[in-house]
Amino acid sequence: xxxxxxxxxxxxxxxxxxxxxxxxxxxxxxxxxxxxxxxxxxxxxxxxxxxxxxxxxxxxxxxxxxxxxxxxxxxxxxxxxxxxxxxxxxxxxxxxxxxxxxxxxxxxxxxxxxxxxxxxxxxxxxxxxxxxxxxxxxxxxxxxxxxxxxxxxxxxxxxxxxxxxxxxxxxxxxxxxxxxxxxxxxxxxxxxxxxxxxxxxxxxxxxxxxxxxxxxxxxxxxxxxxxxxxxxxxxxxxxxxxxxxxxxxxxxxxxxxxxxxxxxxxxxxxxxxxxxxxxxxxxxxxxxxxxxxxxxxxxxxxxxxxxxxxxxxxxxxxxxxxxxxxxxxxxxxxxxxxxxxxxxxxxxxxxxxxxxxxxxxxxxxxxxxxxxxxxxxxxxxxxxxxxxxxxxxxxxxxxxxxxxxxxxxxxxxxxxxxxxxxxxxxxxxxxxxxxxxxxxxxxxxxxxxxxxxxxxxxxxxxxxxxxxxxxxxxxxxxxxxxxxxxxxxxxxxxxxxxxxxxxxxxxxxxxxxxxxxxxxxxxxxxxxxxxxxxxxxxxxxxxxxxxxxxxxxxxxxxxxxxxxxxxxxxxxxxxxxxxxxxxxxxxxxxxxxxxxxxx
Amino acid sequence: xxxxxxxxxxxxxxxxxxxxxxxxxxxxxxxxxxxxxxxxxxxxxxxxxxxxxxxxxxxxxxxxxxxxxxxxxxxxxxxxxxxxxxxxxxxxxxxxxxxxxxxxxxxxxxxxxxxxxxxxxxxxxxxxxxxxxxxxxxxxxxxxxxxxxxxxxxxxxxxxxxxxxxxxxxxxxxxxxxxxxxxxxxxxxxxxxxxxxxxxxxxxxxxxxxxxxxxxxxxxxxxxxxxxxxxxxxxxxxxxxxxxxxxxx
Numbered sequence: 001x002x003x004x005x006x007x008x009x010x011x012x013x014x015x016x017x018x019x020x021x022x023x024x025x026x027x028x029x030x031x032x033x034x035x036x037x038x039x040x041x042x043x044x045x046x047x048x049x050x051x052x053x054x055x056x057x058x059x060x061x062x063x064x065x066x067x068x069x070x071x072x073x074x075x076x077x078x079x080x081x082x083x084x085x086x087x088x089x090x091x092x093x094x095x096x097x098x099x100x101x102x103x104x105x106x107x108x109x110x111x112x113x114x115x116x117x118x119x120x121x122x123x124x125x126x127x128x129x130x131x132x133x134x135x136x137x138x139x140x141x142x143x144x145x146x147x148x149x150x151x152x153x154x155x156x157x158x159x160x161x162x163x164x165x166x167x168x169x170x171x172x173x174x175x176x177x178x179x180x181x182x183x184x185x186x187x188x189x190x191x192x193x194x195x196x197x198x199x200x201x202x203x204x205x206x207x208x209x210x211x212x213x214x215x216x217x218x219x220x221x222x223x224x225x226x227x228x229x230x231x232x233x234x235x236x237x238x239x240x241x242x243x244x245x246x247x248x249x250x251x252x253x254x255x256x257x258x259x260x261x262x263x264x265x266x267x268x269x270x271x272x273x274x275x276x277x278x279x280x281x282x283x284x285x286x287x288x289x290x291x292x293x294x295x296x297x298x299x300x301x302x303x304x305x306x307x308x309x310x311x312x313x314x315x316x317x318x319x320x321x322x323x324x325x326x327x328x329x330x331x332x333x334x335x336x337x338x339x340x341x342x343x344x345x346x347x348x349x350x351x352x353x354x355x356x357x358x359x360x361x362x363x364x365x366x367x368x369x370x371x372x373x374x375x376x377x378x379x380x381x382x383x384x385x386x387x388x389x390x391x392x393x394x395x396x397x398x399x400x401x402x403x404x405x406x407x408x409x410x411x412x413x414x415x416x417x418x419x420x421x422x423x424x425x426x427x428x429x430x431x432x433x434x435x436x437x438x439x440x441x442x443x444x445x446x447x448x449x450x451x452x453x454x455x456x457x458x459x460x461x462x463x464x465x466x467x468x469x470x471x472x473x474x475x476x477x478x479x480x481x482x483x484x485x486x487x488x489x490x491x492x493x494x495x496x497x498x499x500x501x502x503x504x505x506x507x508x509x510x511x512x513x514x515x516x517x518x519x520x521x522x523x524x525x526x527x528x529x530x531x532x533x534x535x536x537x538x539x540x541x542x543x544x545x546x547x548x549x550x551x552x553x554x555x556x557x558x559x560x561x562x563x564x565x566x567x568x569x570x571x572x573x574x575x576x577x578x579x580x581x582x583x584x585x586x587x588x589x590x591x592x593x594x595x596x597x598x599x
Numbered sequence: 600x601x602x603x604x605x606x607x608x609x610x611x612x613x614x615x616x617x618x619x620x621x622x623x624x625x626x627x628x629x630x631x632x633x634x635x636x637x638x639x640x641x642x643x644x645x646x647x648x649x650x651x652x653x654x655x656x657x658x659x660x661x662x663x664x665x666x667x668x669x670x671x672x673x674x675x676x677x678x679x680x681x682x683x684x685x686x687x688x689x690x691x692x693x694x695x696x697x698x699x700x701x702x703x704x705x706x707x708x709x710x711x712x713x714x715x716x717x718x719x720x721x722x723x724x725x726x727x728x729x730x731x732x733x734x735x736x737x738x739x740x741x742x743x744x745x746x747x748x749x750x751x752x753x754x755x756x757x758x759x760x761x762x763x764x765x766x767x768x769x770x771x772x773x774x775x776x777x778x779x780x781x782x783x784x785x786x787x788x789x790x791x792x793x794x795x796x797x798x799x800x801x802x803x804x805x806x807x808x809x810x811x812x813x814x815x816x817x818x819x820x821x822x823x824x825x826x827x828x829x830x831x832x833x834x835x836x837x838x839x840x841x842x843x844x845x846x847x848x
Binding site: 005007010014015017018021022101102104105107108109110111112113288290291294295519 | 610644649650651669672673677679682683685686692697700701702730
């Protein structure tokens with residue numbers, strides 16, 4: 001008699017058990033910290049529900065057009081989230097299918113390759129989609145409340161979303177397999193970054209604001225709104241799965257159950273069709289792609305420019321080999337003789353030498369910059385985050401005519417400060433926090449060197465902070481210029497940005513040392529642990545408290561007549577106190593832990 | 600048994616494995632030696648089905664690894680140099696999981712485990728999470744779980760890494776004993792002393808080619824050396840290196 005459990009059910013079982021035990025391990029963390037994270041997450045859900053509720057009611061009250069605007073917004077939101085889900089599924093599926101130790105382990109066991117693929121598809125879809133659920137849950141709850149829906153709206157919407165998520169999951173995995181079969185890792189990363197930049201360019205081109213005269217707004221509201229909404233019409237293409245989801249949700253909310261059922265069936269049929277196609281036809285291509293990825297086959301190798309680049313590299317390698325004898329042993333090296341092939345000219349080394357850094361600090365800085373540069377995922381995500389923010393800031397110039405009141409100028413400039421700090425928090429949590437853990441088993445290399453771990457932590461802090469400052473100060477200056485802010489106000493925001501950048505980096509570096517994970521080599525998994533979540537929560541709370549404090553004490557006031565310098569001084573004192581507490585405590589504790597770390 | 604039939608693997612312009620032809624009969628303990636980047640791990644990856652050969656084929660117990668993968672893998676066990684284990688499971692749960700994937704019933708798993716667990720001294724760790732185990736203990740768990748379904752072919756890469764002398768002895772004795780009972784062992788190592796002590800035959804892979812194969816005595820004869828197998832290995836790889844350099848010129 002054979003065991004009753006199928007390989008897929010066994011895989012689901014062991015991975016669910018592992019996840020459950022990871023969750024139970026929270027009991028061993030500090031109750032205070034777990035409580036802070038719990039309160040933050042609940043607070044986020046409640047606050048965003050409240051904001052969505054206010055927003056939907058506000059837009060819904062717009063005379064004659066409220067329901068139309070809400071409808072368009074829902075279509076637009078789901079269309080963008082669908083695109084982001086596709087991208088997220090593509091990247092996560094690639095890593096999960098081709099750079100995953102469990103996958104390699106399963107491929108040597110008597111598990112059908114289709115089963116391995118299906119399990120990894122399920123895992124990737126869940127990993128790529130949980131944030132989507134977290135993001136839209138308060139929106140859908142608020143939408144239901146505003147529309148006074150029946151109780152069955154909520155389970156039906158949950159089911160619709162669940163069925164919808166299968167589509168970007170399967171399409172993303174299929175795209176990852178196609179790319180993996182033809183592109184090596186570097187080429188894949190370059191392709192993803194190219195797609196990201198094209199996406200940013202598309203947004204910048206597609207959503208350019210249109211100037212509209214006041215008389216048009218007063219006389220021909222309907223025509224103007226129609227013109228404005230033309231830009232959003234792509235989200236209502238019936239070919240988009242996000243359209244089926246949006247239409248299903250909205251029809252269900254309106255009680256049009258037949259129409260909602262139709263869209264639910266369209267979603268279900270496509271999800272089932274794609275899942276069936278994936279199970280039938282993607283198993284073997286996945287096996288071939290997995291072999292190709294390990295064999296480093298590359299489409300680039302077939303291109304002339306790439307071959308020329310490679311031949312240049314080979315020439316350099318040949319020069320290096322020429323320093324060996326014919327029998328393969330090194331030529332005797334004269335003391336003090338310079339071998340140019342062993343020391344290829346490197347602009348980074350030259351630059352760092354000019355900065356007159358100490359040799360040990362220079363070595364760590366050069367290593368970290370090289371690792372960042374060679375990991376396209378890291379700079380790709382940085383480009384995406386700051387690229388989108390730059391597009392937004394550049395578009396500010398179109399609004400300056402409308403920003404003629406003190407209130408709006410203040411509001412936009414403080415929101416810009418918040419957005420900039422949020423981007424820094426995302427980058428520091430995603431890339432700076434795992435730095436110490438990523439030293440991993442290699443930590444002894446720097447740990448046993450004369451510079452010691454504590455100095456290494458300092459170097460990482462300065463490097464990350466200065467790199468982040470270059471981006472944030474540039475954006476602050478650009479935003480201030482486009483908003484036509486006077487110099488004192490630009491300096492005000494530049495000072496606030498500088499303090500916040502240093503504080504956010506101190507939080508990430510300090511907590512990274514306090515909550516290391518030396519066993520994990522994947523930075524995204526290090527970040528998704530307790531320490532990473534705590535780092536993100538603390539950073540967001542700090543940003544919220546700082547921006548609100550600075551805004552309340554704005555020396556320029558919120559109306560033309562009420563600047564209060566005394567309140568501004570008090571706000572800055574509180575802001576600096578927040579920064580010192582939030583940044584210095586984890587950083588000092590991290591330094592102490594680094595000094596005591598046993599290698 | 601294992602059959603590698605004119606196996607070739609290209610990585611772009613690099614010929615990582617260059618026409619290896621080898622048969623390892625049932626019950627033979629075969630060790631493969633070679634310098635770094637010689638093509639040992641690539642050969643193993645093709646043998647266990649992780650990568651596809653550019654040309655040629657690999658067979659396990661008569662089943663082609665590429666065209667009949669499930670039949671081949673049912674008869675195979677593979678332990679890489681850094682084996683994958685589920686960190687949050689206990690060794691007992693991991694043993695049960697792998698046994699069930701090999702379609703073993705619970706009683707059969709229990710019977711096989713009752714031999715392997717005390718042999719690898721895993722009793723103390725059996726119900727503790729794997730994440731709490733040392734590298735050597737993890738290695739013992741991986742080897743025990745690979746032996747659980749009594750494979751016909753056992754492929755292992757650097758088995759002694761992280762093992763103390765006592766447990767290294769246990770692993771050697773267990774593999775030797777299983778080989779005597781008919782299991783084919785294909786072991787890749789850098790430790791010539793392990794190959795010297797354990798192998799019925801030794802193969803030396805250098806620059807993707809199987810440059811020598813035979814008993815340790817055969818290798819000494821062909822290299823004109825005596826004493827430790829290390830001497831024969833160094834002589835053979837040095838000759839192959841010089842030949843390679845001359846042909847390149």
